Amino acid sequence: MTPAAASFMRLRGMIRKESLQILRDPSSIAIAFVMPLVLLLLFGYGVSLDAKHIPLAMVVEQPDSKTASLVGAFNRSDYFNPLSFDSIQDAQKALDLREVFGIVWLRNDFSQNLMSQDSAPIGVIVNGVDANKARITTGYIQGVWQAWFESYAASKGVKLSQPVALEPRIWFNAAVRSTDFLVPGLIAVIMTLIGAMLTSMVVAREWERGTMEALMVTPIRIGELVIGKLAPYFILGMGGMLMSVVMALWLFDVPLRGSFWLLSAASALFMLVSLGMGLLISVVARNQFVAGQLSLIVTFLPAFILSGFIFQISAMPEPIQVITHLIPARYYVAILQTLFLAGDIWPIVLANSAALLVMMVIFLGIAWRKTHKRLDA
Amino acid sequence: MPDSALVFEGVTKTFVAEGRTVSALKEMDLHIRKGKVTGLIGPDGAGKTTLMRLAAGLLLPNAGSIHALGIDVVHNPLEVQSSVGYMPQRFGLYEDLSVQENLDLYADLQGVEPALRPPRYKELMHMTGLGPFTRRLAGHLSGGMKQKLGLACTLVRPPRLLLLDEPTVGVDPVSRRELWSIIYRQVQEQGMTVLLSTAYLDEAERCDEVVLMHEGQGLGHGTPEYFREPMRGRCFHITASSLSKRSLQTRLSKVAGIVDAIIEGEQVRVVTASPGLPDLSVLGLGPDELTTEAAEPIFEDAFIATLKGKQKEDDTTDFSAALHTPATDQDKGSVIDVHDLQRRFGDFYAVKGINFEVQRGEVFGLLGANGAGKTTTFRMLCGLLPVSAGEVHVAGHDLRRAAARARSRLGYMAQRFSLYLDLTVIQNLRFFASAYGLSRAKGKERIAWALEGFELAEYASANARDLPLGFKQRLAMAAALMHEPDILFLDEPTSGVDPLARREFWQRINALAETGVTILVTTHFMDEANYCDRLVIMAEGEVLAQGTPAEMKDRFRSADHPDPTMEDAFIGLIEEHEKGREDAA
Amino acid sequence: MGSSLQRIIALAIKELLAILKDKKSRIVLIGPPIAQLLVFGYAATFDLNHIPLAVYNEDRGAPSRELVARVTGSPHFELVGYIDHDAQIAPLIDDKDVLMVLHIGPHFSEALKLGNTAHPQLIVDGRNSNTALLALGYIRSIFTEFNIEWAENHGQRGPPAILKIRPWYNENLVSLWFIVPGIVGLLTLVVTTIVTGLSVAREREAGTFDQLLVTPLRPVEILIGKSVPGVLIGLVEGSFILFMAVYWFEVPLRGSVGALYLGMFLFLLSAVGIGLMISSLAVTQQQGILGAFLFLVPSVILSGFATPISNMPEVVQYLTYINPMRYYMVILRGVFLEGDSAELLVHQYWPMAIIAVVTLALAGWLFRHRMN
Incomplete structure (x- = not known):
């Protein structure tokens, strides 16, 4: 047999063995398919930053037709669920009890002031505990208020001065759906899970069960061992990606404006980076417990929080922004969000892919050098 | 030496663990002769496994040279690994792959030509008796079958030098005998050289040559006769x-x-x-x-x-004085009564209605091949597994009704000396004293007894993890005896322990039995069966024979076998049983 | 009874020692919590500052310059540059050089002087929908202010009514005040679940579980002995993060500490119950970790820790009622920011108490069931 044929045979044996193990081990299947499914469903359906039907206390101290038109404006809005309260004290109590999220307060001189030259104040109190929700809610309230006073003025035939009217154009996500933004980024988290966590744990398992020692005394070469180990998980990870893309497109109606092939290529690159990380972890951790913990801390959590998947990187403190440059998921998330929502924007895809390529070379290179067929050192 | 398959010259190997340097091998010289079976024998920590791994190119020596089949192992590990077969102590079978898939994997890795595979597989399966189980997952095989499959995987491309690290540990006598016959066939048919380490001293007699090792050095090398x-x-x-x-x-x-x-x-x-x-x-x-x-x-x-x-x-040491456990002065009589005991797992009967009695102060053995149902029986007797049918009385209590009360009268020592490894010796003892509900004063007294009687005092504040194996075993035994039990259950207490520690252990057990404690023990070492007063031998969930060791051996005494060993008796019984089953079928 | 208590105490002490003396478990208890506290505390923020922005002003008049000055002068925005033709907009946004472009047409000043309405455009990158909405909100406020002042200064009639918005409890809308109290719950949950979730599996793997079962310890006693360390470690860990929240992150603690600890205790009981359920099902530590992970991820996401429960679809909202962390989040933020007392939180306490009773009972049942 030629050396090449022998090498091919060894590689084939490794890959077949690894694939069979994946198919038979329920925990591999759980990490590779059940976890992504749970995450996708949770994020697709459960997590939303878009507030709707916010309970709002309406305190109208002297109801009349004018206040009714304002209350009506809130009633018609999809964002709010207005509840009527008799006094500001009652409303504040409801706010304390978290029955309402905010209060709109029209004092008894509201209608009077409305007629006068000065503007009538509308008191608005929001629960600021969740700062983000509070900001978004006040934005919605401003929207309702503006629409109301424009139509009010028009109905009264009053010419209002509105020197500037903003015309926002929200590109890529006109409906401002948070699903469109979260689901693509989630793919990075899922691939990290398969690439780094699953891989590091299966290598650790070989050490724990003593199979590594038996493998090492066969004529297998390091390259064959590494490739044979990684190839099945590469395919598994790409499968996870494909599943996520399919669910994103058809279940959550996220658009894919860029090319699918470009997405696949970038994903393949990121998958290799993840596998490199998994392999590196397993060099350090020779039992599954440590491997699992380590990959959770150094790969999964950063991919979740520091990648720009949920939290805007530019909003983080400077030192943390610097750290995010070390997180591979950061570059992949940028590519994902762009390819899904914006399209094939080459400068972004190329710059981030270059960063991923560098990381892949570093991670796989170190892992390759650190893996050797000796039990000591 | 031209006729040497494996040569070590001045090989030193040290390990650094937690700041301490441990020498596993000290200027070891070794010449293993071609075409012979050489046994590597020595107590725990003698450096047997290190030697094997060095020979396989898995470790680098600190000094010295190693040549296997004329190849420099240090510089050409890959070349050595292409011509040497090595079976580590816990052979790496993939438990979620089937027998056939494990074989295929190693055939691929060893580069066996596809055309040569079917005849080789057939031969190996025939030799190991695994033929009917090729589709079974390796994880579902018994201990002996796993070892045989491990050996088959190592032999899938016949190596010229075969290294086996304790291939027979934890394997019942029947499977052991089969493993040995496979090894000798390889030597005869393929001219293979075999180096194997073992903890069973009787196996040394089966080797052509023996190397005796102690603390990283060779103490002697020659035929068994030479020793x-x-x-x-x-x-x-x-x-x-x-x-x-x-x-x-x-x-x-x-x-x-x-x-x-x-x-x-x-x-x-x-x-x-x-x-x-x-x-x-x-x-x-x-x-x-x-x-x-x-x-x-x-x-x-x-x-x-x-x-x-x-x-x-x-x-x-005078064990009997130190281990002065006051015997309860009840009449002689049975303390364990097993009547028609059954255990079912689904449709499978692991224990099929067995009967026996154990007398007070007896050392009683429970023997059987892997999968004979002895572990199941044992676990039922300690109350770890519910009884499916039948009656069991332990220390006068019906296990089905008063399990907790029965448990408070028995001590249990599990196979791997299950101690809390991160706790110190004294913390372990304190915990078991409280878990057995000893009063504070009584607990103190018993802890003092344990520290003195088992010579644990100097290790009192050391973590159990850091104890030498022999001391771990002592601690486990002390813990099991904290509450002065009437009955002590020992589940393969000497598995993996070297012959010296085993001897010391049995001396303690003897001393304990002298004070009236009843001892129930399972073991794979047939020579240990000799220590028992009476024993039962089980197979397929049934009791094959019951009696004293002498009675068992007598049954197989014949003209051409004037002095049968316990192992002969055991294998004879199993063979009789299998023959009986075939006749019935 | 006395000896039963003694046995439970002995078991609890042994558990604690085993956890604290094992290097691996110590790492799990100390490393991730601190790392997560810092990372979450600082990185998990929705507050936006220095949003990169470009201005395309085709108008040369003073009003447009004033409007631009107001925008660029806001701490929320950072001017990346001015551009001078349409074609420049797309690359800037596409490449994420800016989040938004403010485009003021050539007749802006003219329209204003004639009393007409000008319509400047704002192009926003919507890839991150939340950021887009927040940034848009900031610009809107600046424009509204500009309009009101312009009307006043030019004797025109402004809007008939104006909003006076006041956020309560978190007056400056700092995200950190919202996130950090939540971390108290997040980390105590993670640590407690892992500690109790692995406790039986660890003994099974070490072979000591059989040893434990042959002692006179009854299953219930084992269960109690194993839950005490989880609760204790959770309390210590929770108190540490509480301390960090108050003295390091300087989140105001306005309500009753007693109310907080009552919540923590009930929360820990229910977490321990779930941990023990995982424990009685998992044979190996690997399965234990996986089980804990499968439980932790959904329960964190569906707790309101990062995103409001009220934004979730109705079905999912019902699902959150069985999640103990949901109630604990309310208690934490209620006590920290809203200054709640125990009475105000009764409706958070009783569901957790019920969950604790159910999970502990279930764990006990599973435990006995699995042993036979």
């Missing part, structure tokens, strides 16, 4: 009409000039420091009470004599 020869005239069988075999053994072991005294059947086997028996008048027995006869030396005698000479301190 036995100097022992001629130093081995004796002694019986005393007025003393129990146990008391006699205890006393003999304290006599100056006696290196070793063990119970063998109804006699005590003694090995002396120099030819001839020393003065036995110190025993205080009349000459007519004592019968002595010369015994044929075996390899074990040489092993013990050599290693005991090496040990620094003289281990002649």
Whole structure:
């Protein structure tokens, strides 16, 4: 047999063995398919930053037709669920009890002031505990208020001065759906899970069960061992990606404006980076417990929080922004969000892919050098 | 040397663990002859596994050179790995792959031509008897079958040099015999060279040559006969009409000039420091009470004599005094009563209605091949597994009704000395004292007893993890005895322990039995069955035979087999049983 | 009874020692919590500052310059540059050089002087929908202010009514005040679940579980002995993070500490119950970790820790009622920011108490069931 044929045979044996193990081990299947499914469903359906039907206390101290038109404006809005309260004290109590999220307060001189030259104040109190929700809610309230006073003025035939009217154009996500933004980024988290966590744990398992020692005394070469180990998980990870893309497109109606092939290529690159990380972890951790913990801390959590998947990187403190440059998921998330929502924007895809390529070379290179067929050192 | 398959010259290997440097091998020289089976024998920590791994190119030596089949192992590990077969202690079978898939994997890795595979597979499956199970997952095989599959995987492309690290540990005698016949076939048919390490001293007799190792150095290398020869005239069988075999053994072991005294059947086997028996008048027995006869030396005698000479301190502790556990003064009678005991797992009957009784103060053995149902029986008796049908009384309590009360009367020592490894010795003892509900004063008293009686005092504040294996075993036993149980359950207590530690352990057990504690033990070591007063042998969930070791052996005494060992008896019984089943079918 | 208590105490002490003396478990208890506290505390923020922005002003008049000055002068925005033709907009946004472009047409000043309405455009990158909405909100406020002042200064009639918005409890809308109290719950949950979730599996793997079962310890006693360390470690860990929240992150603690600890205790009981359920099902530590992970991820996401429960679809909202962390989040933020007392939180306490009773009972049942 030629050396090449022998090498091919060894590689084939490794890959077949690894694939069979994946198919038979329920925990591999759980990490590779059940976890992504749970995450996708949770994020697709459960997590939303878009507030709707916010309970709002309406305190109208002297109801009349004018206040009714304002209350009506809130009633018609999809964002709010207005509840009527008799006094500001009652409303504040409801706010304390978290029955309402905010209060709109029209004092008894509201209608009077409305007629006068000065503007009538509308008191608005929001629960600021969740700062983000509070900001978004006040934005919605401003929207309702503006629409109301424009139509009010028009109905009264009053010419209002509105020197500037903003015309926002929200590109890529006109409906401002948070699903469109979260689901693509989630793919990075899922691939990290398969690439780094699953891989590091299966290598650790070989050490724990003593199979590594038996493998090492066969004529297998390091390259064959590494490739044979990684190839099945590469395919598994790409499968996870494909599943996520399919669910994103058809279940959550996220658009894919860029090319699918470009997405696949970038994903393949990121998958290799993840596998490199998994392999590196397993060099350090020779039992599954440590491997699992380590990959959770150094790969999964950063991919979740520091990648720009949920939290805007530019909003983080400077030192943390610097750290995010070390997180591979950061570059992949940028590519994902762009390819899904914006399209094939080459400068972004190329710059981030270059960063991923560098990381892949570093991670796989170190892992390759650190893996050797000796039990000591 | 041209006829050497494996050569070590001045090989030193050290490990650094937690800041300490440990030398596993010290300037080891070794020449393994081609076409021979060489046994590597020595106590735990002698450096056997390190030697194997060095030979396979898995470790780098600190100094010295290693050549396997003429190849420099240090510089060409890959080349060596292409022509050497190595089976590690826990062979890496993929438990979620089937027998066939494991074989395929190793055939691929070893580069076996596809055309050559079917005949080779057929041969291996026939040899190992795994033929009917090729589609079964390796994880579902019994311990013995797993070892055979491991060996088959190592042999899938016949190596010229085969390294086996304790291939027979935890394997029942029948499977062990089969493993040995496979190994010898390879030597004869393929001209293979085999180096194997083992903890079973009787296996040394089966080797062509033996290398005795101790603390990283070779103590001797030669045929078993070479080791036995100097022992001629130093081995004796002694019986005393007025003393129990146990008391006699205890006393003999304290006599100056006696290196070793063990119970063998109804006699005590003694090995002396120099030819001839020393003065036995110190025993205080009349000459007519004592019968002595010369015994044929075996390899074990040489092993013990050599290693005991090496040990620094003289281990002649008076165990019986230290282990003074007051015997409960109830009448002699059965303390364990098993009647029609059954255990079902789904449709499968693991234990099919067995009966036996254990008398107070007896050492009672439970023997059987892997999967014979002895572990299941054992676990039911300690209340770890519910009984499906039948009756079990332990210490007078019905296990089905008063399990908790029965449990408070028994001590249990699990296979791997299950201790809390991160707790110190004293914390372990304290925990078990409280878990058994001892009062504060009583607990203190018992902890003091354990520290003294088991010589654990100097390790009192060391973590259990850092104890030497022998001390771990002592601690486990002390923990199991905290509440002065009437019955002590021992589940393969000596598995993986070297022969010296095993001996010491049995001395303690003997002393304990002398004080009236009943002991129920399972074991794979047939020589240990000799220590039992009575035993049962199980197969396929049934009891095959019940009685004293002598009775068992007597059944297989014949003209051409005048002195059968316990192992012969065991294998004979299993074969009879299998034949009976075939006839019935 | 006395000896039963003694046995439970002995078991609890042993558990604690085993956890604290094992290097691996110590790492799990100390490393990730601190790392997560810092990372979450600082990185998990929705507050936006220095939003990169470009201005395309085709108008040369003073009003447009004033409007631009107001925008660029806001701490929320950072001017990346001015551009001068349409084609420049797309690359800037596409490449994420800016989040938004403010485009003021050539007739802006003219329209204003004639009393007409000008319509400047704002192009926003919507890839991150949340950021887009927040940034848009900031610009809107600036424009509204500009309009009101312009009307006043030019004797025109402004809007008939104006909003006076006041956020309560978190007056400056700092995200950190919202996130950090939540971390108290997040980390105590993670640590407690892992500690109790692995406790039986660890003994099974070490072979000591059988040893434990042959002692006179009853299953219930084992269960109690194993839950005490989880609760204790959770309390210590929770108190540490509480301390960090108050003195390091300087989140105001306005309500009753007693109310907080009552919540923590009930929360820990229910977490321990779930941990023990995982424990009684998992044979190996690997399965234990996986089980804990499968439980932790959904329960964190569906707790309101990062995103409001009220934004979730109705079905999912019902699902959150069985999640103990949901209630604990309310208690934490209620006590920290809203200054709640125990009475105000009764409706958070009783569901957790019920969950604790159910999970502990279930764990006990599973435990006995699995042993036979």
